[in-house]
Amino acid sequence: MLIFDQCIESISYLATLLTNGLIMGIIYALMALGLTLIFSVLGIVNFSHGELYMIGGFVAFFLLDAFEGLNPILAILSAGLATFVIGAIFERLFLRPMHQGKVQRTGEYAILVTFGFAFFLQYLSLAIIGPFPFKASRFVDLAIKPLFGVIRVFQTRVVAAAIALILIAILLWFIQRTWTGRGLRAVSQDKDAAAVTGINPLRMNNFAFGLGAALAGMSGAVLVQVFSWTFNVGIPAASKSYVVIVLGGMGSIPGALLGGLILGAVESLGTGCFPDPSRGLAYQSAFGLVIFALVLLIRPQGLFGRKL
Amino acid sequence: MHRKILWALAITAVALLAGACATPTPETIVEQVVVTEIVEVEGESTTVEVEVTTVPGRCAPTDLADVETIQIGATAPLSAPGSVTGGLVMQAAFRIAEDEINEAGGVLGKPLNMILNDTEGLPERGTAVMERLITQDCVTAIVGEYHSAVGLTMKEVANKYHVPIVFAETYNDDITGVGYPEVFRIAPTSTFTAQMDGKWLSEVGDFNGDGEMFVVIVAENTGYGTGQVEKADLWFPEYGLTHETFFADLPTQDFSSVVTRINALDTVPDAILIKVTGETSYNLQQQLYEGGIDISKTIVVANQVALNHDEFWQNVPDGAFAVVPRIGPWASSATETGLAFAEAYRARMGRFPEAYAFEAYDSLHIMADAINRAGSLDPDAIIAALEATDFVGAAGTYTFPYGSGNTPEDAGVPAFMWHQWPEVPLLFLQYTEAGQHSDDLEVIWPATYRTSDGAIIRP
Numbered sequence: 133m134l135i136f137d138q139c140i141e142s143i144s145y146l147a148t149l150l151t152n153g154l155i156m157g158i159i160y161a162l163m164a165l166g167l168t169l170i171f172s173v174l175g176i177v178n179f180s181h182g183e184l185y186m187i188g189g190f191v192a193f194f195l196l197d198a199f200e201g202l203n204p205i206l207a208i209l210s211a212g213l214a215t216f217v218i219g220a221i222f223e224r225l226f227l228r229p230m231h232q233g234k235v236q237r238t239g240e241y242a243i244l245v246t247f248g249f250a251f252f253l254q255y256l257s258l259a260i261i262g263p264f265p266f267k268a269s270r271f272v273d274l275a276i277k278p279l280f281g282v283i284r285v286f287q288t289r290v291v292a293a294a295i296a297l298i299l300i301a302i303l304l305w306f307i308q309r310t311w312t313g314r315g316l317r318a319v320s321q322d323k324d325a326a327a328v329t330g331i332n333p334l335r336m337n338n339f340a341f342g343l344g345a346a347l348a349g350m351s352g353a354v355l356v357q358v359f360s361w362t363f364n365v366g367i368p369a370a371s372k373s374y375v376v377i378v379l380g381g382m383g384s385i386p387g388a389l390l391g392g393l394i395l396g397a398v399e400s401l402g403t404g405c406f407p408d409p410s411r412g413l414a415y416q417s418a419f420g421l422v423i424f425a426l427v428l429l430i431r432p433q434g435l436f437g438r439k440l
Numbered sequence: 441m442h443r444k445i446l447w448a449l450a451i452t453a454v455a456l457l458a459g460a461c462a463t464p465t466p467e468t469i470v471e472q473v474v475v476t477e478i479v480e481v482e483g484e485s486t487t488v489e490v491e492v493t494t495v496p497g498r499c500a501p502t503d504l505a506d507v508e509t510i511q512i513g514a515t516a517p518l519s520a521p522g523s524v525t526g527g528l529v530m531q532a533a534f535r536i537a538e539d540e541i542n543e544a545g546g547v548l549g550k551p552l553n554m555i556l557n558d559t560e561g562l563p564e565r566g567t568a569v570m571e572r573l574i575t576q577d578c579v580t581a582i583v584g585e586y587h588s589a590v591g592l593t594m595k596e597v598a599n600k601y602h603v604p605i606v607f608a609e610t611y612n613d614d615i616t617g618v619g620y621p622e623v624f625r626i627a628p629t630s631t632f633t634a635q636m637d638g639k640w641l642s643e644v645g646d647f648n649g650d651g652e653m654f655v656v657i658v659a660e661n662t663g664y665g666t667g668q669v670e671k672a673d674l675w676f677p678e679y680g681l682t683h684e685t686f687f688a689d690l691p692t693q694d695f696s697s698v699v700t701r702i703n704a705l706d707t708v709p710d711a712i713l714i715k716v717t718g719e720t721s722y723n724l725q726q727q728l729y730e731g732g733i734d735i736s737k738t739i740v741v742a743n744q745v746a747l748n749h750d751e752f753w754q755n756v757p758d759g760a761f762a763v764v765p766r767i768g769p770w771a772s773s774a775t776e777t778g779l780a781f782a783e784a785y786r787a788r789m790g791r792f793p794e795a796y797a798f799e800a801y802d803s804l805h806i807m808a809d810a811i812n813r814a815g816s817l818d819p820d821a822i823i824a825a826l827e828a829t830d831f832v833g834a835a836g837t838y839t840f841p842y843g844s845g846n847t848p849e850d851a852g853v854p855a856f857m858w859h860q861w862p863e864v865p866l867l868f869l870q871y872t873e874a875g876q877h878s879d880d881l882e883v884i885w886p887a888t889y890r891t892s893d894g895a896i897i898r899p
Contacts, residue, residue: 148700148703149700265525265719267755284732359723360722360755364691404697404701409686410687412698414687
């Protein structure tokens, strides 16, 4: 048997898997957006992305816990603001020297400093918050009936995906329609040319890193009502984000969206249709890594990325 | 010629003096063999002693006069991917036990120094930690560990260096099943817990009334989870149960595909057993409820972390009527020592001790008691004393009835009963309303401890 029987015999089973996979995919896309934005503008991979996602989740949780009745949207925006500030300060202190020519081996330096920042955030969180799992109350108490009577979806994820779509739409509008967004695009295309036109690349780098961190933090804030949150929750999130941006094309925002949807669908269908039901879930992460490897082999620039 | 011999003797003397004055390095000798070699030099004779190491690397002293503190090693997962929650719980319990032992005069009249090491939940780290404890920290004995996968490698090192070890929270049968003289365990075995599920479920019967007793197991892909499933494969048929298993790696967050598969099964399960530890179990359990599992037809059996009620209700808000297995005493069944420990633990950690807290606490006390009764640091004496243990700990009265004088084979019991505490308290508790305090849980099984009307409370 090459595929689980239900995947062939039951349209409703397949549809349930696909729907839930796409919902997760939207969430993955939001998780990965910050990473791809930073790569696009600064040209580096931010290895502390998962930890900024974790910090955002905790900020939202503690705000919602401290202020009863606080609107979750405010908590999400606050988490974004907090991680923006953290990201901007980090970029100013540790990454700007790279762009000012004060660092010789910039590639290695960026990897080391962002990894170091990741460990710092992770273990600082462990020291302050502890290892215990936290979870925010549901943002909205909805009773969602099965779609078309057969497709069961997870209420908290539907809410998270809806918020994610709004945030993605706002980001796309910002990048396309505002002067700052155009400045970011200009710097990502050609730093020197952007400088000639009066755009300060260093300031744009700082803003981009802060914005990328904010997106990571907001994605965490959106998901803290879906999953249990611990100090190491960022690790699997980061690994999925790397797969999404490689699949979609590093530096491409539409690519991150499509990459997230593809990853979510592949993981869900892969685990749900794997012939051995006892093993399908154990290989969930492997499906993403197979895509990662295939993309690097066949089309290393990803679906929407620039050719290497 | 004369001058060369004098130079040789002078260099030898300097070397001997330098060695005597150097910082003492841990002795690597367990047994000494003295070889006398006579070298005759112009009427003089020189006797050369050669010491031979029979257990290379082990540096624990065996002569009490040579030590100022008694070193006992302890292991627990204190960083990912191990269960940090479990590790920190054990750390707190170890420290309480260490303080109590020292306040009572220490071990053999000397202060106890417990050296705690982080195994990270990784088998290879467990091996490395054991090697360091035994060959560098010179511990006399070792206690602890949370993860079965790590325990499986640790026992090999304990056997290699002939160091006694009492395992606290490692369930895999093979840990004691191989019959190493050094290895003892106070946690239940996977078989105990597998039979526990079967015995209870057979008493519950056909929960959803569909004519079948069918169970789904979602297990983590580790020594613990696979051990649980292997034993279910072995024992469930004895109790008339059929089952389907799904494995998950730690730390999986998204269980939607498994929930979808369970919903698509031809037979509605009477129970879903969550054999996943830590926060991952919370993710799974809440997603079962969100994904449409009907608790009027399917019992959800949580991981024992669900007994931390604040954490449980925050992470699993829909968990009413969840059943929780409890290894170890509960508020209603603890000994006096257990209640005193619970008070000390609650002062540090703010809650009733988890089973592995009891186990960590008792493992250190048991080892200290054995060393005291042995009156020596010799590993064989300690092992003999452990075999003769009759110690009232926090979780109950500890004995190890099956060992060198009464092997499991002779007694007609399974091999894993070697150096295994047989009276581990195994309970099933049940939440009956949202937000309930875990101290108020009904004990639904076994009948000896039951506070409810039957083996299950229906919603």
